[in-house]
Amino acid sequence: MAYPANYRYTREHEWIVLDGNIGSIGITDYAQNSLGDIVYVDVPKVGEPVTANATFGSVESVKAVSDLYSPVTGTVTATNEELKSSPDKINEAPHDTWIIKVELADPAQFNVLLDAAAYEAFISEETGS
Amino acid sequence: MTNNGTAPKTLGKTRPHQTQNEALVFEKSSPGKRAYKMPPLDVPIVDPAVVLGEAHRSESAQLPELSEIEIIRHFTRLSTWNYAIDLGMYPLGSCTMKYNPRVNEAVARIEGLAEAHPYRPDALAQGILEVIELLQRCLIEITGMDAITLQPAAGAHGEFTGILLVRAWHESQGNARRKILIPDSAHGTNPATAAICGYQVENLKSNAEGGIDLEALARQVDEETAALMLTNPSTIGVFESQIHKIADILHAKGALLYMDGANMNALVGKARPGDFGVDVMHLNLHKTFSTPHGGGGPGSGPVACKAFLEPFLPTPVLVRTARTEGPGTTGLAGQVPETTGQLHWNYDRPQTVGRVRAFYGNTGMFIRALAYILANGPDGLRQTTEDAVLNANYIRAKLEDLYELPYKTASMHEVVFSDKRQAAKGVRTGDIAKRLIDYGFHPYTVSFPMIVHGALMIEPTESESLEELDLFVDAMRSIAKEVDETPELVKTAPHSTRVGRLDEVQAARKPILRWRPSQ
Numbered sequence: 001m002a003y004p005a006n007y008r009y010t011r012e013h014e015w016i017v018l019d020g021n022i023g024s025i026g027i028t029d030y031a032q033n034s035l036g037d038i039v040y041v042d043v044p045k046v047g048e049p050v051t052a053n054a055t056f057g058s059v060e061s062v063k064a065v066s067d068l069y070s071p072v073t074g075t076v077t078a079t080n081e082e083l084k085s086s087p088d089k090i091n092e093a094p095h096d097t098w099i100i101k102v103e104l105a106d107p108a109q110f111n112v113l114l115d116a117a118a119y120e121a122f123i124s125e126e127t128g129s
Numbered sequence: 130m131t132n133n134g135t136a137p138k139t140l141g142k143t144r145p146h147q148t149q150n151e152a153l154v155f156e157k158s159s160p161g162k163r164a165y166k167m168p169p170l171d172v173p174i175v176d177p178a179v180v181l182g183e184a185h186r187s188e189s190a191q192l193p194e195l196s197e198i199e200i201i202r203h204f205t206r207l208s209t210w211n212y213a214i215d216l217g218m219y220p221l222g223s224c225t226m227k228y229n230p231r232v233n234e235a236v237a238r239i240e241g242l243a244e245a246h247p248y249r250p251d252a253l254a255q256g257i258l259e260v261i262e263l264l265q266r267c268l269i270e271i272t273g274m275d276a277i278t279l280q281p282a283a284g285a286h287g288e289f290t291g292i293l294l295v296r297a298w299h300e301s302q303g304n305a306r307r308k309i310l311i312p313d314s315a316h317g318t319n320p321a322t323a324a325i326c327g328y329q330v331e332n333l334k335s336n337a338e339g340g341i342d343l344e345a346l347a348r349q350v351d352e353e354t355a356a357l358m359l360t361n362p363s364t365i366g367v368f369e370s371q372i373h374k375i376a377d378i379l380h381a382k383g384a385l386l387y388m389d390g391a392n393m394n395a396l397v398g399k400a401r402p403g404d405f406g407v408d409v410m411h412l413n414l415h416k417t418f419s420t421p422h423g424g425g426g427p428g429s430g431p432v433a434c435k436a437f438l439e440p441f442l443p444t445p446v447l448v449r450t451a452r453t454e455g456p457g458t459t460g461l462a463g464q465v466p467e468t469t470g471q472l473h474w475n476y477d478r479p480q481t482v483g484r485v486r487a488f489y490g491n492t493g494m495f496i497r498a499l500a501y502i503l504a505n506g507p508d509g510l511r512q513t514t515e516d517a518v519l520n521a522n523y524i525r526a527k528l529e530d531l532y533e534l535p536y537k538t539a540s541m542h543e544v545v546f547s548d549k550r551q552a553a554k555g556v557r558t559g560d561i562a563k564r565l566i567d568y569g570f571h572p573y574t575v576s577f578p579m580i581v582h583g584a585l586m587i588e589p590t591e592s593e594s595l596e597e598l599d600l601f602v603d604a605m606r607s608i609a610k611e612v613d614e615t616p617e618l619v620k621t622a623p624h625s626t627r628v629g630r631l632d633e634v635q636a637a638r639k640p641i642l643r644w645r646p647s648q
Contacts, residue, residue, distance in 0.1 A: 034582065039637035062633045063576040065317070087638065 001029040003120055004095055008113035010053075011122060012069040015095065016102075018110055023072055024098035027059065030123045032094045035061040038087045043068075043079045043100055050074060050102055052109055057099070059090070072109040074102040150627045151206050155644045158193035164200055191646055210627065212571050218597050220524075222543045222574035222586025223316070223364060225394045225416035226423070232504055233419060233497035242496050247488040251473040258472035261489065262447055264499040268412060271502075271510070272390075273403025274433035278442045279495055280486040284391060287411025287430025288322040288358070290443060293482040294409055294434055295356045295385050296326055297441040301480065302383075306355035312341060314365060314578045319358045319389060328355055335580050339365045339536040341375055350382045360389040361402070364578035364586075365536050366521065366543040368395070376406025385409065393417040394590065395518055395542035398511030402433075409434040418498035429494040444481045445474035445489070516591035517542040520598060524587055527602040531609040535581050542590075548583035556612045556619050558583045563630060564611070564622035568604035 007015045013031035016023045032038065040060040050056040050070040057068040078101040082089060089097045104110065114122060178185045195203070212219070219226035237243060245257040265277050281287040292309070299305045309323040312333045320330040331349060336342040340363060350357075357379055362368045369375065376386045388402050388410035394417045396402070402410050414429035415422040422428070434442070450470040474489075505513060518541050525534070525544040532546035548558040562572035562585070574586035589598060611619050621630060 037634040037637075039634065060637075062637055064579060 001095070003028065003116040005116050007095070008071065008110055008115060009119035009122075010069060010071045010113060012067075013123075014069055014071050016071045016110065016113065018104075018107070021104055021107060022077060023074070023102045023104055023110065025071060025100050025102060026098045027068070027090060027094060028119070028123075029094045031066075032091050035059060035066060036063050037061055038090050041080075041083045041087050041090070041099060043083075044076050046076050046078060048076050050076060050100075059087075068099065070102070071113055072102060072104050073106060074104045077101045077103050151203065151210075153644055154193045154195065154200070154203055155191075155646075157195055157199060157203065160194060162194040162196050162199075164195060164197040214592070217569055217571070218589065218593055218601055219571040220573045220587045220589050220601065221571060222366075222545065222588040223391060223577065224422065224574065225391075225413070225542075225588060225590055226571075227394070227416075227419055227590040228592035229419055229421050229497075230501060230504065233500045236500040237493050237496045243493075245492070247492075252471065255472060257492065258447065260499055261492070261495055262449070262472055264495050264502070265447065267499065267502045268431055268433060271397055271401070272393075272410060272412070272433045273401025274407075274410070275403070275436040276439040276442060277431055277433040278446070278485075278490075279429065279431045280443050280484070280490040281411065281430040281432055282486055282491055283426075283428035284389075284411060284413045284416075284430045285318040285322065286428075286485065287413075287432050288318055288387075288389065289325060290430075290432045290482070290485050291387055291409045291411055291434070292322050292326040292328070292356070292358075293485075294432070294438045294441045295387060296328075297480065297482050298385070298438055299355055301441075306384075307353040309355050310346070310349055310357045312359065312363070314339060314363050314580045315358065315360060316364065316389060316391060319360075323358065333357070335363075338538045339363060339367050339580065340369050340538075341371065343371055343374055343378065346375060347378050350378055350384055352382060354379070354382060354384040356385040356387045356408075358387045358389060360391055362392045362395050362541040364392075365538075365545045365581065366392070366395075366540045366588075367536060367538045368541055372405045380406070391416060392542060395514060397514050398507060399514050403435070409438055414494050414498040419501040420494040420497045427491045427494065429491045429498070431490075440478070440480040441482050442478070443483060443485045444478050445476045445484075446478060447472055448475045449473075513591045514542075517589075520589040520591060520593055521587070523595075523598055524589055524602060528605055531606060532585065543586060543588035545578065545581050546585040546587070547581050548585060551609070551612045552583055554612050554616045556616050558585050560620050560622065561585065561605075561608055561612070564608050564619045565604060566623040567625045568607070570601060570604060 003009070004017070007017045009015050009028060013028045014025055015028050016025050038059055038061050041057065042060070043057040044050065050073065052070055052073045054070060055067040056070045058065050059068060080097070080099055083097070083099065178187075214226055214228055241256055242260065245254060251258065261279060265279065269275065269277055278290065281290045296305050305327075308329040308331045310331050310333050311319045311323065312335055314335050323330045333349060334342065334345060341359070346357070357375070359369065359375065361372055379386050385408040386406055388407040390402070390410045390412045393412055397417060409432065411430045411432045412418070414420045414431065415426060420429060449472050502510065521540050521542050521544050525540050528546065531550070533549040535547045536545065548556070548561065551557070551561060559575050562575045565572050574584070576584055577586055578584060589601070608619060623629065
């Protein structure tokens with residue numbers, strides 16, 4: 001699956017895309033593939049703060065529970081309600097399924113994240129392929 | 130989920146109904162059946178609606194109605210579906226599913242021990258208190274620590290107690306500190322414990338050998354680090370040979386070293402955590418010391434610590450009142466354990482973290498663990514450790530040509546393969562594990578530790594004979610061949626069980642937690 005060029009990525013396998021000062025955050029195709037079938041997503045409440053590189057929630061698959069790391073610092077403006085009943089959306093369309101939306105405290109944080117090419121290089125290094 | 134089983138095997142045209150799937154007890158119900166007969170009423174009849182008012186329930190509770198023999202048969206049939214260590218090898222990695230010796234059970238059933246009541250005055254309970262005290266001394270000697278509590282009821286409960294001690298000690302130094310470091314190979318209970326005790330969890334990445342990266346550790350430890358929670362040997366079955374340096378790095382910053390004793394079966398009689406820098410640790414009597422594990426249990430997770438943590442141990446603490454006269458009290462006091470005075474529980478412990486368990490812990494398990502320790506003796510326990518390590522390495526040597534070995538470091542008591550080669554054929558670790566059921570074995574641990582993608586974690590323990598190990602090796606080799614030749618057979622396993630492969634994803638996403646009459 002292609003990694004969208006207008007997204008930015010973390011080494012913990014989250015993506016973020018900007019609309020003005022609002023960032024939508026999800027997990028990458030590589031992440032959902034490693035996790036397997038996702039059965040539950042735990043997210044913060046709207047209005048709560050998130051911090052770059054700190055956990056903001058978790059995803060539970062049949063195999064394991066994994067932390068979600070925020071790519072940026074800011075405040076949660078929305079959570080994806082659809083994931084409560086259909087967490088499988090993340091498996092089906094990882095790059096189109098946002099988990100939370102965040103108002104960025106510092107928009108410059110977006111630009112220091114990995115771009116698609118750098119992220120793909122990172123995961124091929126991780127998998128050793 | 131009762132009707133999606135594969136067709137039972139037939140014996141010609143007959144099909145004994147005992148071998149078919151068993152309906153739920155609710156589905157076996159028919160109105161009016163009873164397993165009891167009430168005696169005639171010998172008190173005045175009251176109208177429950179009048180007595181209970183609005184709380185009176187008029188509709189049926191839909192409880193199943195069966196005769197006594199139907200109930201007995203239902204549960205007896207279900208009980209024969211269980212897999213147990215008494216039936217065959219149980220190579221569930223990290224769980225140490227060793228044989229539970231029958232002598233343990235015989236000793237635990239001695240009337241004076243089995244019937245001991247926790248409210249009995251200390252003076253009349255000296256026998257059971259001696260058992261507890263002797264077990265404490267044995268475990269202190271085995272771990273090389275200074276003090277111990279037997280209260281925690283399981284491993285994770287032990288972790289919780291241990292980290293409470295860490296927190297209490299830091300608080301007594303003026304700062305509880307903020308974070309706990311945990312390697313990415315850790316059991317999931319470690320970060321859960323740290324979080325429950327109010328600490329932030331900081332992840333520590335493993336190095337290429339699957340161990341602690343000393344430079345990364347030195348960078349991450351600071352004055353806000355309360356402790357490192359470390360499993361040694363690690364979850365990939367590798368001994369942290371730099372453990373003393375790890376302890377030094379932590380201690381230099383005032384941080385403590387907690388050891389998760391889940392893998393103590395690889396160390397008993399060989400290496401003592403107290404000697405390699407551990408400050409506090411838990412043991413799992415239901416793993417290392419052969420008390421029942423899983424299902425029946427119950428577990429027991431003693432916490433051993435160094436002397437500076439002793440004041441914080443849960444109350445009560447067992448103490449011996451020194452005898453005022455007679456032999457054994459002169460000359461070597463303080464050097465030799467005093468074994469002649471009376472034992473009693475001390476509740477007067479101002480710095481204690483408090484009680485973590487009703488009474489004194491799962492006392493029945495203490496008796497069994499002590500029986501195991503005394504029956505083996507020091508040399509026997511050492512032999513046990515050697516056999517556990519030998520068995521794991523035998524399996525490794527016999528399978529490493531067919532299954533990928535992600536970490537080549539020498540294995541201790543368990544070996545972790547990955548499904549990398551089989552995954553190329555679309556077969557994953559979970560499929561291989563389910564196929565293993567068809568060969569008569571309990572599955573190994575699947576998809577753990579997380580640092581190995583598609584992990585197969587195998588721990589045979591010392592209980593298995595060469596013959597049983599060879600059966601297991603043959604099964605694993607046969608499955609590897611099936612993956613090459615008939616992968617579908619493995620991907621749809623198990624085939625020999627009453628119920629075939631269950632839909633784990635659907636069960637997690639849309640769990641059906643109770644039976645309803647309409648279904």
